[in-house]
Amino acid sequence: xxxxxxxxxxxxxxxxxxxxxxxxxxxxxxxxxxxxxxxxxxxxxxxxxxxxxxxxxxxxxxxxxxxxxxxxxxxxxxxxxxxxxxxxxxxxxxxxxxxxxxxxxxxxxxxxxxxxxxxxxxxxxxxxxxxxxxxxxxxxxxxxxxxxxxxxxxxxxxxxxxxxxxxxxxxxxxxxxxxxxxxxx
Amino acid sequence: xxxxxxxxxxxxxxxxxxxxxxxxxxxxxxxxxxxxxxxxxxxxxxxxxxxxxxxxxxxxxxxxxxxxxxxxxxxxxxxxxxxxxxxxxxxxxxxxxxxxxxxxxxxxxxxxxxxxxxxxxxxxxxxxxxxxxxxxxxxxxxxxxxxxxxxxxxxxxxxxxxxxxxxxxxxxxxxxxxxxxxxxxxxxxxxxxxxxxxxxxxxxxxxxxxxxxxxxxxxxxxxxxxxxxxxxxxxxxxxxxxxxxxxxxxxxxxxxxxxxxxxxxxxxxxxxxxxxxxxxxxxxxxxxxxxxxxxxxxxxxxxxxxxxxxxxxxxxxxxxxxxxxxxxxxxxxxxxxxxxxxxxxxxxxxxxxxxxxxxxxxxxxxxxxxxxxxxxxxxxxxxxxxxxxxxxxxxxxxxxxxxxxxxxxxxxxxxxxxxxxxxxxxxxxxxxxxxxxxxxxxxxxxx
Numbered sequence: 001x002x003x004x005x006x007x008x009x010x011x012x013x014x015x016x017x018x019x020x021x022x023x024x025x026x027x028x029x030x031x032x033x034x035x036x037x038x039x040x041x042x043x044x045x046x047x048x049x050x051x052x053x054x055x056x057x058x059x060x061x062x063x064x065x066x067x068x069x070x071x072x073x074x075x076x077x078x079x080x081x082x083x084x085x086x087x088x089x090x091x092x093x094x095x096x097x098x099x100x101x102x103x104x105x106x107x108x109x110x111x112x113x114x115x116x117x118x119x120x121x122x123x124x125x126x127x128x129x130x131x132x133x134x135x136x137x138x139x140x141x142x143x144x145x146x147x148x149x150x151x152x153x154x155x156x157x158x159x160x161x162x163x164x165x166x167x168x169x170x171x172x173x174x175x176x177x178x179x180x181x182x183x184x185x
Numbered sequence: 186x187x188x189x190x191x192x193x194x195x196x197x198x199x200x201x202x203x204x205x206x207x208x209x210x211x212x213x214x215x216x217x218x219x220x221x222x223x224x225x226x227x228x229x230x231x232x233x234x235x236x237x238x239x240x241x242x243x244x245x246x247x248x249x250x251x252x253x254x255x256x257x258x259x260x261x262x263x264x265x266x267x268x269x270x271x272x273x274x275x276x277x278x279x280x281x282x283x284x285x286x287x288x289x290x291x292x293x294x295x296x297x298x299x300x301x302x303x304x305x306x307x308x309x310x311x312x313x314x315x316x317x318x319x320x321x322x323x324x325x326x327x328x329x330x331x332x333x334x335x336x337x338x339x340x341x342x343x344x345x346x347x348x349x350x351x352x353x354x355x356x357x358x359x360x361x362x363x364x365x366x367x368x369x370x371x372x373x374x375x376x377x378x379x380x381x382x383x384x385x386x387x388x389x390x391x392x393x394x395x396x397x398x399x400x401x402x403x404x405x406x407x408x409x410x411x412x413x414x415x416x417x418x419x420x421x422x423x424x425x426x427x428x429x430x431x432x433x434x435x436x437x438x439x440x441x442x443x444x445x446x447x448x449x450x451x452x453x454x455x456x457x458x459x460x461x462x463x464x465x466x467x468x469x470x471x472x473x474x475x476x477x478x479x480x481x482x483x484x485x486x487x488x489x490x491x492x493x494x495x496x497x498x499x500x501x502x503x504x505x506x507x508x509x510x511x512x513x514x515x516x517x518x519x520x521x522x523x524x525x526x527x528x529x530x531x532x533x534x535x536x537x538x539x540x541x542x543x544x545x546x547x548x549x550x551x552x553x554x555x556x557x558x559x560x561x562x563x564x565x566x567x568x569x570x571x572x573x574x575x576x577x578x579x580x581x582x583x584x585x586x587x588x589x590x591x592x593x594x595x596x597x598x599x600x601x602x603x604x605x606x607x608x609x610x611x612x613x614x615x616x617x618x619x620x621x622x623x624x625x626x627x628x629x630x631x632x
Contacts, residue, residue, distance in 0.1 A: 062413040067553060069371050076417070077540045079371040080528060083553035084544075088408060089418030092425070096404035096555050103397065104562035177374040177523040180558035 031128040031155055031162065037118045039155065039162050040132055044113040047184060052094045055184070060156065060163045065090050067169045067185060082174060082181060097182070109140040109183050115151075126157040127165070134169075138183055147185060148172050190618050197582025199611055201571045204380040210519035217500050217617045218243030220337040221446075222346050224502035224513055225249050225259055227527070228330040229367035235279050235293060239272045241515055242336060247322060248272045248282075249332060252294040257327065259334045260295035260319040271319060282319065295319035329358055330366070340622065349593040350448045353496035356506035359488045360462070362475040362533030366509070370528040370543050375552045377561045379568035381500075381516035384524060385610060387560060388495040388503050388512075389451040391435045392583070392602040394428040397563055401555040402429035417544035423457045424548050425556060430454060432602075439494070439601035442591055447499025447613030449606035453492040453507055460545075462507070463489040471535045479533060497606070499613050509542045510550060520568050526550035581607045 029035065046055045059065070066076050067083040076084040085093055096102055113136045122129040129152065136147040149172050154165040169185040193200040203209060223242045230238045231251040238249045239262055246262035248271075262272050264284035271284045271291065281298055282291040288301045297317045303310070311317070324335040326343040331354055333343050344351060358366055377384075387393065395402070405425035414422075430438075440452035458464035462472060476485040496504045503512045509529040516522055528546045530539045548554050570576075584603025591597045598605045616622055 064415070069373060069552075073371075077543060078369075080373055080543055080546045080551065082373075082551060084417060084547055086413065086415045086418040088410075088412040088414035089421050091412055092401075092404045092408045092418070092422055093555055095407060096400045099400035099404060101403065102400035102559070104558040106562075175372075175374070177376040178552045179376050179378075180561040181553035182558050 031120070031123060031126070031130075031157065033118060033120055035162070036120060036128060036130045036153075036155060037115075037132075040115045040118060040130070040151075040153065043164075044115050044134070048111050048113055050097075050108070052097045052184070056090060056094045058162075058164050059087065059090065059167075060158065060165050061087060063087055063090070063164050064166050065164075065169075065184065066167065067171065067174070067181075069174055071170070071174060082171070082178070083184075093184075102182075104180055104182050107141055109138050111139070111183050112137045121152075128155050129153070130155055134185065136183070136185055145179075149174075149185070151185070188619060190615050194611065194615070195578060197580065197585040197608075198578040199581055199607075201577055201579055203611075203614075204382060204568070204571050205519060207519045210380075210516070212618060213614075214243045214516070216621055217614070218336075218516070220335065220340060220621050221500055221617060222324075222326070222333040222335045222343050223500070224498065225325075225332045225334050227366075227368045227511075227529070228257060228327060228332060229369075230276065231257065233278070236276075237272060237279060237282075237293075238276045239274065240513075242322065242334060243516060245336075246270050247334070248319070250293050250295075252292065256294065257325070257332060258294050259322045259325045259332065261322065263319060264289055265297060265317045265319065266300075291319050295321055328354055331357075337621070346446055347498065348446060348448065349444045349595065350450075350496060350498050352491070353450055353493060353498070353504050353506055356488070356491045356493065356496075357504055357509070357511075357529065359480075359491075360476075360506065360509075360534075361531035362472070362479040363531075364479070365532040366529045367532065368511075368527050369530040369539070370546065373526040373546070373550045373552055374523055375526070375550070375557065375561060376521070376523045377564040377568075378520055379522060379564035380519060380571075381514050381522045382610070382614075383564050383567050384514050384522060385497055385499070385503070386607050387563065388497055389441055389449050389606040390602075391439050391441065391451060391454075392432075393563075395430070395432060395435065397559050398425070398428045398556055400559065401425045404555070405429075416540070417547070420459060420541055420544040421548035421555070423459050424545065427455055427457055427460065428556065436600045436602050441598040441601050441603055441606055442595055443597065443606050443609035444591075444593065444595035445613075447610040448497060449499075449609055450496035451494040451606075452601065453494045455507075459541075460508075461492075463492075468535055468537045468541065472531075472538055475533050475535070497610075499610055505549070508545050508549070510546060512550065522564070581611070 065085045069080050069082050073079050115132050115134050117133040119131050120128050121131050132151050134151050138145045150170045152168040155162050156165050193203055226238050226249050231249055234251050234253050234255055236251050247259055248262045250258050252258055262270050264271050266289050269284055269286050271282050290299045292298050295318045297312050300312055322334040323338040326333055405422045408422050439454050443449040455461045458466045462469045501514045512524050512526045514524050528542050581604045584598045584605050587599035588596045588605050
C-alpha cells in the first residue's frame with residue numbers, strides 16, 4: 001500500500017513544499033488574484049498527490065477546515081457537519097490518512113481536482129478571503145464519484161508564506177445521502 | 186418463496202441469502218416494514234400546525250404533519266388521482282398540500298380539499314370521499330413525543346411492542362432538566378452498498394471497535410493535546426480514544442441486553458469526564474445543577490445512572506440516549522441502505538452541552554467521520570463477501586451456549602461481546618416473516 005502511494009507522488013525534481021516558500025522577495029507582495037490562484041492550485045495538487053502532511057502544513061496553528069452538511073449553514077457549532085476539524089482534529093485526520101489500518105482506504109482513493117473561477121471576496125492588508133469553484137473526481141475500487149462545489153479560503157501571509165486560516169467547502173450535494181467521505185476536498 | 190424460513194437458520198448460524206436475496210428483501214418490506222411499528226420522527230419536527238416532515242416507511246413515502254387542529258398525522262405522500270408524490274421537499278410549512286400534476290389539493294390531515302375541473306369525473310365522484318385522500322397510515326402512535334406508525338390495522342399496541350425498550354426512550358427525555366427534548370442540529374444521511382440488517386448487527390457489536398477502528402484509535406492516541414482545539418476536536422479525539430479500550434474491558438464492563446421483538450441495547454463504555462454527564466466537568470456540573478434543581482437530587486442520580494450506548498428498537502431506529510443521538514435506518518434495496526441520524530437538544534441544559542452533542546454527532550455519525558467511514562467500509566465489504574458462494578453459513582454463535590435470562594423478560598449475554606443481540610433480531614425476523622408478527626412461538630431462529 002505504501003508503495004502504491006509513493007508511485008502517485010511527483011518526480012523529485014518537480015517537488016517543492018509550497019510555491020511561495022524560498023521567495024522572500026515576494027513576501028510582502030499583495031495577495032492578488034494570480035497569487036491566490038497559484039496557491040489554490042498548489043493545494044489541490046498536494047491533495048491529489050496524497051501529500052496530506054504538506055497540506056496540513058498550509059494551515060495556521062489555529063486553522064480550521066469545514067464541510068457543512070447544509071446549504072448556507074451558519075456555523076459548525078449548532079448544526080452537524082460532514083467534516084468540521086479544528087487544528088487538533090485535522091492533525092488526527094491527516095495522521096489517520098497515513099495509517100495502513102485505515103480500512104476505508106484499502107485500496108486507496110485516487111483523486112483529480114480542478115480549481116477555477118477564483119475571486120477575491122475580501123482583502124485587507126496581508127489577508128484575503130478567496131472564493132473558488134472546484135470539481136473533484138474520486139476513484140476507488142471500481143467506482144468513480146464526482147464532487148463539486150464552492151470553496152472559501154481565508155488566506156493570510158505569515159513570514160512571507162501564504163497560510164490557510166480557515167477553509168470552508170460547500171458541496172452542491174452536501175445534504176444528499178452520501179457514502180463515506182475520506183478524502184479532504 | 187417458501188414459507189419455511191427456518192431453513193435459513195442452524196444453531197448459532199444464519200444463511201447468507203438473508204442478506205443478498207432480492208426476493209427476501211421484497212418480503213421483508215411487506216412483512217416487517219409493512220406491519221411492525223416503524224419510527225417516523227419526533228414531534229418537535231412538526232411543532233406548529235402546517236409543519237410537515239417527509240420520510241418513508243420502508244420504501245413508501247409518507248408525510249408527518251400537524252394538522253389545523255394541532256393533531257399529529259402520518260399520511261401517505263401520494264396523490265389519490267394518479268399516484269404522484271405530492272410533498273416534494275423534506276420539511277417545511279404549508280397551509281395545504283397540492284399535487285403538481287392536476288392541482289388536486291389536500292388538507293393537512295390528508296383529506297381532499299379541492300379538485301380543478303371536478304365535473305369531468307365519473308358519477309359518484311365526490312371531493313369528500315374518504316377514499317380520495319392522501320391516505321392515513323393505519324396506526325399512528327406517540328410514545329412521549331416519539332412518533333411511530335404501523336401499516337397493519339391490527340397488531341400489538343406500540344407500548345406492548347416496545348416492551349422494556351420504553352426505558353431507553355424515557356432516558357432520551359428524562360435527561361432534559363425541563364423534561365422536554367427537541368430534534369435540532371440538522372441531519373446526517375450516510376449510505377452504503379449493503380443490506381439494512383448489517384447496520385443493526387454492528388451497533389451492539391462490542392468486539393469490533395478495537396480492531397475495525399484502530400486507525401482512528403491510534404491516530405487519536407498519538408495526538409498532542411497541546412495543539413489548538415476550539416473544543417470540538419477535543420471531544421472527537423476523546424471519543425476515538427475511548428474506542429481503544431482493551432478487549433478485557435469490552436468483554437466484562439459493558440453488557441448486552443436483548444428483549445422480545447428484536448430489541449436490544451449495549452451498555453455504555455465511556456469513562457471520560459468530557460463525555461459522561463455523570464462525571465466531573467464544568468459544563469456537566471452546570472447541567473447537573475439544572476437537573477437536580479428541576480428533578481431533585483435522587484431522581485437526577487437515578488437518571489444519570491442509566492448508562493446505555495446503542496439502544497436498538499427493531500427494525501428501524503437506534504438511540505444513544507446518553508449522547509442525544511438517534512439513527513433511522515432506511516432500506517433502499519437488498520444491497521443499498523441509507524441511515525439518517527438526528528441530534529436532540531435537552532431543554533433546560535446549558536447551551537454548551539448542545540454544542541458538545543454536535544461535536545459528538547460529527548465523530549460518531551458524520552459522513553466524513555474518522556470512525557464511521559470504517560464502519561461503512563465494513564458494511565460494503567460484508568455485501569461484497571456475501572455475494573459469493575462458499576461461506577454459506579454465517580457465524581452468529583458468540584455466547585450461544587451461555588445466554589442468561591434477564592429480569593425484564595429478555596436475554597442477556599454472559600459478557601458484552603456475545604452475539605445474542607443478532608440472534609435475538611433474527612428470532613424477531615423469523616416471527617415477522619412467517620407469521621407477520623414478531624415473537625411468535627415458532628420463532629427461535631438461530632437460538
